[in-house]
Amino acid sequence: AKIVSNTSLSDLKSKGAVLIDFNSGTVLFEKNSHERLPIASVTKIMSMLLIMEAIETGRIGYDTEVSVSERASKTEGTSVWIETGEKYTVEELLKAVAIRSANDATVCLAEAIAGSEETFVEMMNEKAAELGMKDTWFLDCTGLTDEGHYSSAYDVAVMSRALLKKHPEITKYTTIWHDKFRENKPGKSIIDLDNTNKLVRFYEGTVGLKTGFTQKAGHCLSASAVRNGQQFIAVVLGAPDSNTRFAECRKLLDYAFANFETTKVNSIGESVREIPVRKGLTPYVTAIFKEDVKLLLKKGKKGEIQRVARFVENLTAPVAAGQKIGEITYLINDEEVGKADLVAANNVPKAS
Numbered sequence: 001a002k003i004v005s006n007t008s009l010s011d012l013k014s015k016g017a018v019l020i021d022f023n024s025g026t027v028l029f030e031k032n033s034h035e036r037l038p039i040a041s042v043t044k045i046m047s048m049l050l051i052m053e054a055i056e057t058g059r060i061g062y063d064t065e066v067s068v069s070e071r072a073s074k075t076e077g078t079s080v081w082i083e084t085g086e087k088y089t090v091e092e093l094l095k096a097v098a099i100r101s102a103n104d105a106t107v108c109l110a111e112a113i114a115g116s117e118e119t120f121v122e123m124m125n126e127k128a129a130e131l132g133m134k135d136t137w138f139l140d141c142t143g144l145t146d147e148g149h150y151s152s153a154y155d156v157a158v159m160s161r162a163l164l165k166k167h168p169e170i171t172k173y174t175t176i177w178h179d180k181f182r183e184n185k186p187g188k189s190i191i192d193l194d195n196t197n198k199l200v201r202f203y204e205g206t207v208g209l210k211t212g213f214t215q216k217a218g219h220c221l222s223a224s225a226v227r228n229g230q231q232f233i234a235v236v237l238g239a240p241d242s243n244t245r246f247a248e249c250r251k252l253l254d255y256a257f258a259n260f261e262t263t264k265v266n267s268i269g270e271s272v273r274e275i276p277v278r279k280g281l282t283p284y285v286t287a288i289f290k291e292d293v294k295l296l297l298k299k300g301k302k303g304e305i306q307r308v309a310r311f312v313e314n315l316t317a318p319v320a321a322g323q324k325i326g327e328i329t330y331l332i333n334d335e336e337v338g339k340a341d342l343v344a345a346n347n348v349p350k351a352s
Contacts, residue, residue: 030153317349
């Protein structure tokens with residue numbers, strides 16, 4: 001991942017920050033991005049990732065009714081005051097998590113998926129390891145714990161990208177500015193759900209994702225925005241106040257949209273050259289691009305791209321269509337900015 005330094009971003013007040021390209025995962029800016037810090041309710045990004053996985057695999061459905069346990073109803077912090085024995089659908093609880101950051105709703109869903117919050121937390125840590133998050137350890141599913149429960153700006157960006165990439169339908173909930181909870185429960189108090197992420201309303205293209213605050217963690221935010229087909233993720237941890245976390249994520253996203261563009265530089269099926277094939281029915285096979293090649297570049301740099309091609313030496317039949325037979329490395333000023341696989345355009349049977 002390429003890190004682009006930028007002096008206009010050097011005055012961030014947050015303890016840790018990172019800016020990444022959503023499509024490639026390339027790091028565009030960082031400040032203490034691997035420092036282990038408490039992350040408060042930003043933890044719920046991982047909880048939502050596991051909730052969406054459970055829905056995708058059919059373990060639960062959006063309309064599955066979940067019964068509230070005594071433990072869930074007594075969860076501290078931000079809540080929607082669900083009561084022991086009440087029943088809610090997964091979708092109702094998910095809205096409470098995504099919009100209001102309700103701790104009681106998060107515990108309720110964790111228990112529905114894993115049987116207990118403890119088992120759910122084990123799943124969270126397994127998923128973190130699977131995603132390569134080396135600076136993360138979860139002790140709960142809400143982020144209420146400050147001691148021994150931590151992540152880093154970079155790891156938060158990794159799990160944010162995983163959630164948005166694998167389950168883009170989560171944005172149906174993370175982009176809601178205002179909703180209501182318990183509307184269909186006669187005689188029960190209706191709770192307003194107001195999005196804790198103010199960028200949803202005040203920053204063009206915002207699709208999420210999650211705020212967090214405790215005294216120890218400070219003010220935290222993972223924000224993602226899309227404009228003209230470009231998407232970036234900005235994370236700030238440990239900001240001194242709420243306004244600063246929003247302002248600094250805006251600053252990071254503004255920098256990304258102003259300076260970078262994803263450019264298509266080659267197309268799927270485009271031919272590169274003929275490659276000799278030993279012992280084949282035909283002496284050559286055409287090397288073509290396996291897929292479209294899109295590179296994240298600083299604006300105005302497309303004309304400076306150099307391409308270096310490497311091919312399999314002594315390619316011997318049989319060769320199957322789609323088999324990798326080479327790759328192209330893209331360079332700007334001798335620095336690698338991307339790679340692409342080249343594959344055989346057709347079968348080459350072995351000569352009898």
